[in-house]
Amino acid sequence: MKLLxxxxxxxxxxxxSGNSTSKISDLLCISKRTVDAHRRNIISKTGERSQxxxxxYAIANNLINSETNINN
Numbered sequence: 001m002k003l004l005x006x007x008x009x010x011x012x013x014x015x016x017s018g019n020s021t022s023k024i025s026d027l028l029c030i031s032k033r034t035v036d037a038h039r040r041n042i043i044s045k046t047g048e049r050s051q052x053x054x055x056x057y058a059i060a061n062n063l064i065n066s067e068t069n070i071n072n
Contacts, residue, residue, distance in 0.1 A: 002045040009063055011038045016055045
C-alpha cells in the first residue's frame, strides 16, 4: 500500500466531507485540475473510487480528523 501525502490526506478529508472539486479548489487556493490530479492519485493509491469508499479507507487507516464533518 502506498502512503498518501499530507496534501492527499487533506483533500481526502475534504472529499469525504462532501465538498465539490470547485469548493476544494477554492478552499486550498489551487486549480480544479490540481484537485483532480490529487483525486486520481488517491484513487490509484487506495483502490477506492467513490466517496463512501474513501470514507471507509479513511476510517480503516485513521485518517479522519476531528474537523471532518460528514454531511447527511
